[in-house]
Each structure stands twice: as C-alpha cells, then as structure tokens.
Amino acid sequence: MSAFAERLVDRQLGMIGPAVPYVRERELRIPVSDGVVLLADLYRRPGPLEPRPTVLMRTPYGRDGLGSLIGSLLARRGFQVLVQSTRGTFGSGGQFRPFLHESPDGLDTLDWVRAQEWCDGRVSMVGPSYVGHTQWAIAPYAEPGLCSMNADITASEFTSTFYPGGAPGLLNLASWVNQIGRQERSGAVTGFLATPVFSRRKRRAVAALPLQAADVALTGGPVVFWRDFVEHAERPREFWAPAEHDGFDAAAMPPVCMVTGWWDLFLDRQLVDFTALQRGGATARITIGPWTHGDRGSLSTIAHEMVHWLGRHLHGEPGDDRAPVRVYVQHADRWTDLPCWPPPDASPTEWYLAPGGRLRAEPATSRELDTFVYDPADPTPSVGGPMLQPPSKQHDNRPVEARDDVLVYTGEVLENDLDLLGQVSAVVYVRTAGQQGDVFVRLCDVGPDGASLNITDAMHRLAPEREATSPDGTTVVRMALGPTGYRVRAGHRLRVQIAGAAFPRFARNHGTGERMSAAVSGQPIRYEVLHGPEHPSHVVLPHHP
Structure with a gap:
C-alpha cells in the first residue's frame, strides 16, 4: 500500500497522530503438523530484530487487500503484525476447506510465532468475519493463552448462523461461495460486489434445482464448501463439529472486544458468545451499531476499538471506563451504554x-x-x-x-x-x-x-x-x-x-x-x-x- 493510500485510509478512519515507520517481510514459510506450508507477511519496525509482542491475523482473503489494510494500519500505530494466508489460499499449501482446518493450523502457527526471535511470547489476534472465526478456533485451546482478541462480526460456531432454525441460509452462502470460488482467478470480480449482473446470476443459481449444482452456475466450477453445505443440510452439527468452538471455558478466555451491527448475520450468535463470556468472568465488551456485515459505517469503530484494545492488552496503555455494552437505538438516533446483555431493565x-x-x-x-x-x-x-x-x-x-x-x-x-x-x-x-x-x-x-x-x-x-x-x-x-x-x-x-x-x-x-x-x-x-x-x-x- 502506498504512503498516499495509507494517509487516505487514516483520514477516512479518523486515525490521528504521526505514523510509525515499518517494513514488510513477505512470504515467510510456516510449516504445520501435516507438512503443509502456510505463507505469511510480517510487519515490523525497521532495523535489527528484537522480541516484541505480536498481533496475528489469519485470513482466507489474501495478504493484500484486507490483510495489508489491517497489517499496515496497525504497523503505523507501532504494532508488530503477522498476516497469514489460511490453508489452500493465496500461496499457502493444502486445500481450503472452510472452518475445518482452522484450529489445528492456527495452533501450529501460534507455536511457530512464539518460537521466533522477533516474538516475546505475547500474542493477540484480530480480524472480522471469517478472520474472527479463526481466533475462536485458537483462543479456547491456546497454552499459554492469547493476550487479547478483537473478534468483530463473527461467532464461535458456524451452524446456527448458516442453518438458522434448521433452514439453510441460502442467499448469504451463495454470496460467500461466489467470493471464495472466484477470488484468486485472474480477472475475476472478487469480494461482495453486488453488481446487477452478479445479483441476477446468483438468484438464477439458487432458484434452479437441484441445489447441489448451484456452485457451478455461480462460479463456473465446483466449490467444495458449497457441496459440504448442501450435502449436510439435514444434520449440519455433526459434520461441522470441528468448526464449533462454543464450548469454551469463559474464565480461561483472553479479554475479548467485539463490534457488530443490528443487521449482521452473526449478531444472534455473537451476543450468545458475549453473554457467555461476561457471565463466565471474562473481560469482554461489545459495540452494536446500525450496520450490516462489513458496513462502511462500522469501519472506523472497528479500527478504533482494535487499536485501543491492542494498546491496552499488548502495550500496557491505559484503558477507559466505557460500559461493557454500547448499542445504537435505531430511529431514536442515540447510543446507549449498558452494564450487560441482555439489558437488565428491559x-x-x-x-x-x-x-x-x-x-x-x-x-x-x-x-x-x-x-x-x-x-x-x-x-x-x-x-x-x-x-x-x-x-x-x-x-x-x-x-x-x-x-x-x-x-x-x-x-x-x-x-x-x-x-x-x-x-x-x-x-x-x-x-x-x-x-x-x-x-x-x-x-x-x-x-x-x-x-x-x-x-x-x-x-x-x-x-x-x-x-x-x-x-x-x-x-x-x-x-x-x-x-x-x-x-x-x-x-x-x-x-x-x-x-x-x-x-x-x-x-x-x-x-x-x-x-x-x-x-x-x-x-x-x-x-x-x-x-x-x-x-x-x-x-x-x-x-x-
């Protein structure tokens, strides 16, 4: 990312203050237990290596784009950051089977990071959506534990969000399958771009029967995740058990900061996670705004909460006295602070x-x-x-x-x-x-x-x-x-x-x-x-x- 683009990002997000210089070391090779090698980029201070706390981000969306946006944003605020491509994505070895490999791969990566001369053993994790789920795949099992998490617009388990009430969430899954099925193809439109052409193609694909073949209509080829999703719709919890991390011990969890929106598909489950953390004695806070998943209006809040939480738990900066729950009341146009969720006076x-x-x-x-x-x-x-x-x-x-x-x-x-x-x-x-x-x-x-x-x-x-x-x-x-x-x-x-x-x-x-x-x-x-x-x-x- 160019210096001009970085200044523009900081201005858009309301991040003030001078930027700290950093260097980016590309394509570090990280072996995991089954011999697969995963690639990562390290953002660190210029000069000789020295042990420092490290922020880990594991993403299937590439080390550029969202990876470089968050990596460089944090590096400019003085944090050391490792951005890793998950298995089977953007140069990392193996096959990408969403959710199924994130726990073993993530724990192997954490051990590797802590063994490096540039890490002092303290590790926090950040990232939204699927990137947030990779945190849940590590945090309940890490020994020693993480220093903190910023788990935004995400949840500890998969099934209740994509099979809500037992009915498969078809259109949202089709949108995501289009992204992961096309994101690395040369010239393909990536991301959640709601173009009229794609919207029509997506609706035709999910309306056609049988649904098993909708991935080909969406992306031009089979997508393993789509086949897993439809084939196991009748008994999803059994198949997706490796992706379910909701049995965590709240008292053993690191401090967790969350940002989400009233129109986010993970909201229900994220509030279940937050309530379990808070009632179980963990340090947790959540902000809920009038946003959809990845809403541009939420980005500044996500960025500021991330920098504040990391500064507090990695660098020992002072905290604040903000209430654990901050929510926006729609059509009243006001923010409300609460001591817990659900609201005790409702x-x-x-x-x-x-x-x-x-x-x-x-x-x-x-x-x-x-x-x-x-x-x-x-x-x-x-x-x-x-x-x-x-x-x-x-x-x-x-x-x-x-x-x-x-x-x-x-x-x-x-x-x-x-x-x-x-x-x-x-x-x-x-x-x-x-x-x-x-x-x-x-x-x-x-x-x-x-x-x-x-x-x-x-x-x-x-x-x-x-x-x-x-x-x-x-x-x-x-x-x-x-x-x-x-x-x-x-x-x-x-x-x-x-x-x-x-x-x-x-x-x-x-x-x-x-x-x-x-x-x-x-x-x-x-x-x-x-x-x-x-x-x-x-x-x-x-x-x-």
Missing part, C-alpha cells in the same frame, strides 16, 4: 395474534384459526434483513404482505414511542400435514403512510422427529427472533407476518422430506395458525424504558 411485553388480522396486548377470548397454502414452486419471497449484499436492512414489506400465502396481524396506532432493546421472541401454534414445512415470523414497523418496515425476524424448520406435537397435530413453535435496538415511534403500528418461506434468503422447503441437495420437485403445504385462549400465539417484545 421488561417483556406480549402481543397476541387476534381475530381479523389484529395484534393485541391481551389474549383473544375465542378460538381462532387462520390458514394459507405455501407452494414450493412459488415460494414466498423476502425483502431486507441481515443480508451480505443489498437489498439488506429495512425495506417496505407491503408487496410481500399482499400475497395470499402470508398472514398479517397489525396492532393499534401507538400513542407513545415504544423503545425495544433486547431479545425478541415468538410462540406460534401451527398445524401442517405430517408436520412438514417452515415457519417464518417477522416483526414490522408500520408508518402513517402504510409502509411496513422489517425490524427483526426468524425462521424455523419443522422436524417431526424433534417437535413436540399434540394429539390434534398442533406444534408449538418457540422462536428467538433476532435481538434489536429500535424505537417504534408514536403514530406507528406494530405488525407480525407469518409465512412458510422467505426465499431465496432461506432454502425453500420442498414439502416431501427429500434431501435439500438433490430435491427437484415439491409439494404444497397447507398451514393452520391457531390463536386464542388454548393456543395463545404471540410475540414477546423487550420494552426498554
């Missing part, structure tokens, strides 16, 4: 499905039944939400709500602002033939102009072998919708949607019980959604005073 309020498509603060007094038919040949679409590529965040849901395969329940006009801060959940009593199908629940904010903007949602795939079903075939679906920080303004109304799909964000349910990877046909599913005194379907909202 009170749960229940809103019940009621006759006539109403949403009420008290249960209905009569038994009611609403029906719709979901057709896998024309799966219910979705708009907005925590997507890797636009359209993400909030969008007007009225075109979707007008479909006859979507149930809509709307509350009265609010007399006062309603601040929601914490975990949203839902309980839905549903009947389908053979307990087949998906249940998608979305909470919306309806403005005076009628626009219905999504706040949060969740998907649940019914599984007869694990569902609790009553003799009349009714299943009680209990769902944790995504957490939120959101003000529903006075004069607005709350709305709940219930549907049998949110396509192509989630893979369609074929209604036949066939494996997702090979299914080429489907069967319509009739849904009955019950509400009333015996079946009090409702959402639980975290009202924050």
Whole structure:
C-alpha cells in the first residue's frame, strides 16, 4: 500500500497522530503438523530484530487487500503484525476447506510465532468475519493463552448462523461461495460486489434445482464448501463439529472486544458468545451499531476499538471506563451504554395474534384459526434483513404482505414511542400435514403512510422427529427472533407476518422430506395458525424504558 493510500485510509478512519515507520517481510514459510506450508507477511519496525509482542491475523482473503489494510494500519500505530494466508489460499499449501482446518493450523502457527526471535511470547489476534472465526478456533485451546482478541462480526460456531432454525441460509452462502470460488482467478470480480449482473446470476443459481449444482452456475466450477453445505443440510452439527468452538471455558478466555451491527448475520450468535463470556468472568465488551456485515459505517469503530484494545492488552496503555455494552437505538438516533446483555431493565411485553388480522396486548377470548397454502414452486419471497449484499436492512414489506400465502396481524396506532432493546421472541401454534414445512415470523414497523418496515425476524424448520406435537397435530413453535435496538415511534403500528418461506434468503422447503441437495420437485403445504385462549400465539417484545 502506498504512503498516499495509507494517509487516505487514516483520514477516512479518523486515525490521528504521526505514523510509525515499518517494513514488510513477505512470504515467510510456516510449516504445520501435516507438512503443509502456510505463507505469511510480517510487519515490523525497521532495523535489527528484537522480541516484541505480536498481533496475528489469519485470513482466507489474501495478504493484500484486507490483510495489508489491517497489517499496515496497525504497523503505523507501532504494532508488530503477522498476516497469514489460511490453508489452500493465496500461496499457502493444502486445500481450503472452510472452518475445518482452522484450529489445528492456527495452533501450529501460534507455536511457530512464539518460537521466533522477533516474538516475546505475547500474542493477540484480530480480524472480522471469517478472520474472527479463526481466533475462536485458537483462543479456547491456546497454552499459554492469547493476550487479547478483537473478534468483530463473527461467532464461535458456524451452524446456527448458516442453518438458522434448521433452514439453510441460502442467499448469504451463495454470496460467500461466489467470493471464495472466484477470488484468486485472474480477472475475476472478487469480494461482495453486488453488481446487477452478479445479483441476477446468483438468484438464477439458487432458484434452479437441484441445489447441489448451484456452485457451478455461480462460479463456473465446483466449490467444495458449497457441496459440504448442501450435502449436510439435514444434520449440519455433526459434520461441522470441528468448526464449533462454543464450548469454551469463559474464565480461561483472553479479554475479548467485539463490534457488530443490528443487521449482521452473526449478531444472534455473537451476543450468545458475549453473554457467555461476561457471565463466565471474562473481560469482554461489545459495540452494536446500525450496520450490516462489513458496513462502511462500522469501519472506523472497528479500527478504533482494535487499536485501543491492542494498546491496552499488548502495550500496557491505559484503558477507559466505557460500559461493557454500547448499542445504537435505531430511529431514536442515540447510543446507549449498558452494564450487560441482555439489558437488565428491559421488561417483556406480549402481543397476541387476534381475530381479523389484529395484534393485541391481551389474549383473544375465542378460538381462532387462520390458514394459507405455501407452494414450493412459488415460494414466498423476502425483502431486507441481515443480508451480505443489498437489498439488506429495512425495506417496505407491503408487496410481500399482499400475497395470499402470508398472514398479517397489525396492532393499534401507538400513542407513545415504544423503545425495544433486547431479545425478541415468538410462540406460534401451527398445524401442517405430517408436520412438514417452515415457519417464518417477522416483526414490522408500520408508518402513517402504510409502509411496513422489517425490524427483526426468524425462521424455523419443522422436524417431526424433534417437535413436540399434540394429539390434534398442533406444534408449538418457540422462536428467538433476532435481538434489536429500535424505537417504534408514536403514530406507528406494530405488525407480525407469518409465512412458510422467505426465499431465496432461506432454502425453500420442498414439502416431501427429500434431501435439500438433490430435491427437484415439491409439494404444497397447507398451514393452520391457531390463536386464542388454548393456543395463545404471540410475540414477546423487550420494552426498554
């Protein structure tokens, strides 16, 4: 990166102060236990080598680009940084099987770093998204432990993010598969570039059946990770066990700093990790802004938190008295500091499905039944939400709500602002033939102009072998919708949607019980959604005073 580009980056990120000179040693060769050699670049002070604390970053996206951006940014702030290409990427040996090799390769790399004359044994790790997951693959097992982690927009385990509620997160995975399948090809468009041509190609690929071959349509060739993703959709946790690091001992973890966004696909799981760390006695803090995954608006916060956390835990610089949790309340346009997550002063309020498509603060007094038919040949679409590529965040849901395969329940006009801060959940009593199908629940904010903007949602795939079903075939679906920080303004109304799909964000349910990877046909599913005194379907909202 040129000096001019570095100055521009510092200015864009609001990083002030003089830059420290550094040198970059390229393509250091790091052997791991099975004989594979991984390549890395070292950013260090000019002059003779001397033992210093080291920042480690392991990335599948190349040592240039994100690697050089973070490496040089930290080097200019006086940190020594090693940026390594993970197995099978950008010159490193072996085959890239995402998530599966990061723990053994990472621990071998950590041992190698600590054995070098330029490292004093103290090591911290940084990086967002997949780069953050490589930290989770090391930190719970490192002996001695890491000095600190900056694990942004990421999580300790894989399954719950990419198979949320048991339904494969199709469109986000297709975006990432396109990136990893094409990023090293000469002349290929890399990164998450949402060009119209790519967006159309991606949607065609995930709409075609069978899904097993979508990687070829996306990238022009097979991608092992895509085949792993679709082939193991029915029992994902078993296959992805090597990628799951959520059984960590919080008391043994290093200090962890996190930045994420209300519209990030890892948010749910990242807050589970944060809560476990905090309750288990670890030093942890988190910032949640109004951002999507990798949102440009988040970059300055990520950079400043990273430099501050590393300075504190590697160089002994003073800390601050900031609260452990800092969140942005959307549409209230304010930041709020909290001592913990979930917010201790949020009170749960229940809103019940009621006759006539109403949403009420008290249960209905009569038994009611609403029906719709979901057709896998024309799966219910979705708009907005925590997507890797636009359209993400909030969008007007009225075109979707007008479909006859979507149930809509709307509350009265609010007399006062309603601040929601914490975990949203839902309980839905549903009947389908053979307990087949998906249940998608979305909470919306309806403005005076009628626009219905999504706040949060969740998907649940019914599984007869694990569902609790009553003799009349009714299943009680209990769902944790995504957490939120959101003000529903006075004069607005709350709305709940219930549907049998949110396509192509989630893979369609074929209604036949066939494996997702090979299914080429489907069967319509009739849904009955019950509400009333015996079946009090409702959402639980975290009202924050």
